[in-house]
Amino acid sequence: MNEPGTKIQRWTPVSSSFTSGFGLLIVALAFVPVVMGASIVQDLTTLLILVLMAVMWNALAGYGGLVSVGQQAYIGLGAYATVWFALQGVNPYWGMVLATVFCALVSVPLSFIVLRFRGAQFAIGTWVVAEAIGIYVSFDNQLGAGTGTSLSQLDSYASTTREHITYWLTLGMTAFFVLLVFALLRSRLGASLQAIRDDEEAAASVGVSVLGGKRILFILASAGCGAAGAMTVANILFIEPTSIFSVNYSAFMIFMVLVGGLGTFEGPIIGAIILYFIQKQFGNDGTWYLIGLGSSAIVFALLFPRGLWGMLEERTGLRFMPVGYRVKRSASPHEAGP
Amino acid sequence: MSFLELEDLTLRHGLLEAVHGVSLELGEGEVLALVGANGAGKTTLLRGLAGAHRPAAGRILLDGRDITRMPAYKRVHIGIALVPEGRRLFANLTVEENLRVAACNPGRGHWTLERVLEAFPMLGPLRRQRAATLSGGEQQATAIGRALMTNPRLLLLDEVSLGLAPIAIEAVYASLKAVLAEGTTVLLVDQDFTRAAAIAHRVVCMLEGRFVLEGKGSELTREQITEAYFGLGRTVETTA
Amino acid sequence: MNWVNDVIQGILLGGYYGIIACGLALMFGVMRIINLAHGDIAVLGAFLMYLLLQHWSVSPFIALLPVLPTMILFGYVLQRLVLQRSLRAGILTPLLATFGLSIVIQNALEQSFGPDVQSLGGQAGSLVTAAWRINSQISISALGGLTFGAAVAVYAALQLYLSRTPSGRQMRASAEDPDTAELVGINSRAVYARATAIAIGIATLGGLALALRSTFSSYSGPDQLIFAFEAVVIGGLGSSLWGALLGGIVLGVAQTIGSQINPEWSVLSGHIVFLLVLISPRGGLLTLRSGRRAPASLPQAGT
Numbered sequence: 001m002n003e004p005g006t007k008i009q010r011w012t013p014v015s016s017s018f019t020s021g022f023g024l025l026i027v028a029l030a031f032v033p034v035v036m037g038a039s040i041v042q043d044l045t046t047l048l049i050l051v052l053m054a055v056m057w058n059a060l061a062g063y064g065g066l067v068s069v070g071q072q073a074y075i076g077l078g079a080y081a082t083v084w085f086a087l088q089g090v091n092p093y094w095g096m097v098l099a100t101v102f103c104a105l106v107s108v109p110l111s112f113i114v115l116r117f118r119g120a121q122f123a124i125g126t127w128v129v130a131e132a133i134g135i136y137v138s139f140d141n142q143l144g145a146g147t148g149t150s151l152s153q154l155d156s157y158a159s160t161t162r163e164h165i166t167y168w169l170t171l172g173m174t175a176f177f178v179l180l181v182f183a184l185l186r187s188r189l190g191a192s193l194q195a196i197r198d199d200e201e202a203a204a205s206v207g208v209s210v211l212g213g214k215r216i217l218f219i220l221a222s223a224g225c226g227a228a229g230a231m232t233v234a235n236i237l238f239i240e241p242t243s244i245f246s247v248n249y250s251a252f253m254i255f256m257v258l259v260g261g262l263g264t265f266e267g268p269i270i271g272a273i274i275l276y277f278i279q280k281q282f283g284n285d286g287t288w289y290l291i292g293l294g295s296s297a298i299v300f301a302l303l304f305p306r307g308l309w310g311m312l313e314e315r316t317g318l319r320f321m322p323v324g325y326r327v328k329r330s331a332s333p334h335e336a337g338p
Numbered sequence: 339m340s341f342l343e344l345e346d347l348t349l350r351h352g353l354l355e356a357v358h359g360v361s362l363e364l365g366e367g368e369v370l371a372l373v374g375a376n377g378a379g380k381t382t383l384l385r386g387l388a389g390a391h392r393p394a395a396g397r398i399l400l401d402g403r404d405i406t407r408m409p410a411y412k413r414v415h416i417g418i419a420l421v422p423e424g425r426r427l428f429a430n431l432t433v434e435e436n437l438r439v440a441a442c443n444p445g446r447g448h449w450t451l452e453r454v455l456e457a458f459p460m461l462g463p464l465r466r467q468r469a470a471t472l473s474g475g476e477q478q479a480t481a482i483g484r485a486l487m488t489n490p491r492l493l494l495l496d497e498v499s500l501g502l503a504p505i506a507i508e509a510v511y512a513s514l515k516a517v518l519a520e521g522t523t524v525l526l527v528d529q530d531f532t533r534a535a536a537i538a539h540r541v542v543c544m545l546e547g548r549f550v551l552e553g554k555g556s557e558l559t560r561e562q563i564t565e566a567y568f569g570l571g572r573t574v575e576t577t578a
Numbered sequence: 579m580n581w582v583n584d585v586i587q588g589i590l591l592g593g594y595y596g597i598i599a600c601g602l603a604l605m606f607g608v609m610r611i612i613n614l615a616h617g618d619i620a621v622l623g624a625f626l627m628y629l630l631l632q633h634w635s636v637s638p639f640i641a642l643l644p645v646l647p648t649m650i651l652f653g654y655v656l657q658r659l660v661l662q663r664s665l666r667a668g669i670l671t672p673l674l675a676t677f678g679l680s681i682v683i684q685n686a687l688e689q690s691f692g693p694d695v696q697s698l699g700g701q702a703g704s705l706v707t708a709a710w711r712i713n714s715q716i717s718i719s720a721l722g723g724l725t726f727g728a729a730v731a732v733y734a735a736l737q738l739y740l741s742r743t744p745s746g747r748q749m750r751a752s753a754e755d756p757d758t759a760e761l762v763g764i765n766s767r768a769v770y771a772r773a774t775a776i777a778i779g780i781a782t783l784g785g786l787a788l789a790l791r792s793t794f795s796s797y798s799g800p801d802q803l804i805f806a807f808e809a810v811v812i813g814g815l816g817s818s819l820w821g822a823l824l825g826g827i828v829l830g831v832a833q834t835i836g837s838q839i840n841p842e843w844s845v846l847s848g849h850i851v852f853l854l855v856l857i858s859p860r861g862g863l864l865t866l867r868s869g870r871r872a873p874a875s876l877p878q879a880g881t
Contacts, residue, residue: 065669065670067670067673067674069614069677112857113853113856113857116856116857119612119669119670119673120606120610120611120614120669120673121612121811123612123673123677124612124614124804124807125856127800127804128804128849128852128853129853131804131849132846132849132850132853135842135845135846135849136846139842247800251677251681254674254677254678258674262670286685286688287685287686287688287689288685290681290684290685291685291689293681294677294678294679294680294681294682294685295678295682296678297675297678297681298660298674298675298678298679301664301667301671301674301675301678302660302663302664302667302671305667305671388761390760390761409760410760410761411759411760411761411763411764411765412765414760414761414762414763415763419761419762420761422758422761426755426761428750428751428754428755428758429754430754431750431751431754435747435750438747439744439747439748439750439751439759440763442763485762487762488762488763
């Protein structure tokens with residue numbers, strides 16, 4: 001299909017240097033506990049969890065067209081599974097990894113229920129599942145029922161050691177899932193997901209497995225949110241069903257992705273950083289803070305659907321993470337497409 | 339001043355230009371047949387006139403008034419009605435509801451539910467039936483009736499006989515004569531050139547988005563039409 | 579005999595769910611959007627009535643008189659200013675915008691009225707306590723009977739409106755094919771605004787029913803949305819108007835029977851019935867037909 005004079009590009013010089021930069025960034029972040037104080041380590045842990053949540057929600061909505069209002073199901077499950085594994089005598093940190101795997105496994109049968117829904121129905125369908133799981137967990141006396149439970153097994157670690165391990169594990173999990181999404185988008189599956197997002201029926205008619213692609217994203221996002229939940233309990237040590245299964249997590253994810261840029265790779269990360277600073281500044285203002293988040297979600301959805309990163313990309317043509325393809329014309333500078 | 343004027347009208351589907359700057363004048367009460375091969379831009383032109391497709395350039399004037407940017411539903415109120423390709427009936431509404439839902443401009447014209455059912459006698463017994471259950475000919479009759487319920491001054495008919503049995507085409511054209519008797523201005527698109535030319539005062543042939551041949555229905559020869567239709571005589575240019 | 583009473587109470591509760599589901603089903607049927615702020619809007623209506631009753635000691639039904647038109651107007655404006663814009667931008671945008679709206683309404687209510695739970699039951703007088711006792715086990719509360727009667731009336735009125743009036747016919751035509759509706763002179767934006775106004779008016783009635791039969795707080799909205807959605811899906815996803823009421827009744831019965839087994843199980847058993855209906859081969863008590871058709875008739879961006 002290549003016309004003479006056109007080249008299909010994946011890596012631009014900027015993007016390849018940025019990708020190696022991303023690797024360097026992770027290595028640099030890994031050294032933070034060695035040189036920085038405890039409060040910075042804890043703040044960064046919180047930020048990394050936000051990044052992980054945003055990237056997972058974007059994987060669902062931005063690449064699969066699946067708007068979920070129920071990802072808190074996996075955040076809660078990941079957190080409670082961590083506590084449960086710890087109760088069984090598993091080392092809590094290994095428990096967090098197991099909890100992540102557990103969330104992936106749970107999402108497989110659930111995907112057969114909720115993926116029957118499309119569009120808006122999927123949004124509430126996932127929400128009902130989250131509610132049901134939340135109620136079910138609140139019946140379990142071993143897990144503290146409605147009043148909550150703490151991950152007391154972490155008390156055997158010195159607090160600095162605990163914070164450092166939690167930070168490193170969060171960094172590892174976040175980097176792992178971000179790179180997984182990156183790899184997924186660059187694989188064959190990425191191309192078919194793109195096709196599904198552009199036109200589901202057309203994609204199905206040329207043999208793209210629409211449901212298969214969506215299921216993989218759904219499982220991936222469940223595992224990622226499970227990891228975020230496990231990291232949350234490690235970070236805050238105490239959880240209760242109403243807050244860890246709260247729909248507010250969905251509000252945060254939607255805010256981060258919409259403001260950053262739905263369907264862009266970099267956008268959710270930008271959105272997470274923005275939310276992190278807003279939380280730090282206004283998080284204590286409760287209702288006003290949430291009113292602000294909700295209004296920004298409306299404004300961005302209606303007026304700036306491409307988000308901050310999308311707008312920047314449009315203006316400058318910059319693209320750091322090469323997940324898409326671009327056609328380079330050597331003959332004419334005229335850009336194809338609207 | 340003409341009743342309908344198109345000035346350099348250009349219509350695009352994305353990057354594809356379907357109609358390239360065509361100009362046309364149509365007098366009140368005139369019947370014009372638009373012929374041409376598939377993809378010549380006929381349907382797009384009609385949808386552009388009805389307001390379902392926004393022009394990229396050029397102007398549309400009705401009674402000298404610029405309506406290029408007017409939304410489709412408002413054009414219906416000033417008297418433009420389209421019978422779309424494929425009929426596009428409201429499948430879950432009954433025949434009568436399909437007709438009634440279009441009833442606007444009651445003060446203006448001649449058409450009421452009773453008159454439409456008179457003009458299309460086949461619809462009478464089907465009044466309470468869901469449109470989805472109708473045959474092709476019955477659907478086409480309902481679609482034309484629905485357009486008439488808006489009391490149009492300009493009736494745009496797209497692919498009247500497409501997909502219909504010969505006997506149904508006969509019936510639809512027989513009823514159309516009743517419409518023409520009202521003096522309504524009609525722009526008609528049909529693959530069946532002979533039928534279209536028989537009721538038209540004027541025939542315009544479209545090829546690749548341009549008008550390539552124009553003449554009185556009775557004057558044009560079959561050869562001229564065939565040439566224009568397939569683009570054999572590229573030198574023939576419209577003078578309109 | 580106790581079971582008979584449970585089923586009767588469940589049916590009456592289903593009347594409430596039917597009212598809450600009605601507006602959601604209407605908006606889904608006409609515009610193919612699910613308003614994620616639907617429950618919060620019902621609660622907003624309840625709070626407006628609460629606000630009036632703070633200043634005037636009248637019956638909550640009198641308080642409904644000024645609140646209902648206010649909410650209908652709110653629905654009209656909401657459609658014109660927010661939802662219409664979001665419809666043009668594809669499938670995801672209305673969801674995200676209404677979710678944002680839901681967060682805003684909840685927290686604005688929390689900011690204005692505080693975290694306390696409220697109820698209008700106290701101002702409704704004997705209506706809340708009166709009951710029609712059939713025998714020692716079965717009794718029908720006046721409020722439950724009234725709510726159920728109101729639900730049937732709302733559905734019947736909507737049915738009449740949609741099938742008998744020109745405006746209702748236009749709404750059905752726009753729901754089926756908005757582009758063609760425009761070609762026969764229907765202003766689909768005006769039709770959509772009318773649909774949202776009606777939906778929110780009905781949600782306000784639901785808000786009153788909620789406020790009379792139980793307590794509510796600024797964060798009660800999401801639960802009402804979920805119940806409404808479950809009723810709509812169990813009833814067959816807008817494939818028929820009365821389906822949502824039927825779905826509400828199924829949900830109400832499931833919750834009442836669940837709570838008899840274990841008081842904590844009320845809501846969960848509703849969720850479980852919903853999920854069971856969903857995974858059943860037919861997926862919905864009536865059909866999933868219009869659910870499958872949905873994406874094709876959703877307004878697409880661009881073209």
